[in-house]
Amino acid sequence: MTKAFHLDVRHTGAGHALIVISGELDPVTAPRLREQGMSLLAEGFPNLLLEMSEVDFCDSSGLSVVIALWQQAHASGGSLALAAVPARLSRLLRMTAMDTLIPVRHVGGSVPEPS
Numbered sequence: 001m002t003k004a005f006h007l008d009v010r011h012t013g014a015g016h017a018l019i020v021i022s023g024e025l026d027p028v029t030a031p032r033l034r035e036q037g038m039s040l041l042a043e044g045f046p047n048l049l050l051e052m053s054e055v056d057f058c059d060s061s062g063l064s065v066v067i068a069l070w071q072q073a074h075a076s077g078g079s080l081a082l083a084a085v086p087a088r089l090s091r092l093l094r095m096t097a098m099d100t101l102i103p104v105r106h107v108g109g110s111v112p113e114p115s
Helices: 030-042 060-075 087-095
Strands: 006-013 016-025 047-058 079-085 104-106
Touching (some): 006 030, 016 030, 016 060, 030 047, 047 087
Parallel strands (some): 016 047, 079 104
């Protein structure tokens, strides 16, 4: 059973924010993640960590938002990292080579510190 989409934001320190994502990242929900992430970047949180252990599904629209947030974070002098990435999403990141640009920790791995 798929969980309802939900974002939980935690400010984890000066300039750092954690976004815990649950449910599906698709054309309906991805704009909500984009809006939340861009808002945090504009509010002075240039270092974002996306915790994705509860993401059931992610399509190209979800990946596009992750890439856009990564680009904007870097343009702002910050960073974006992904934590607890499920296997299906890990494969998508590898296939697109985004795992070479965005720090990724897989389910069961350690959580990266935003730099």
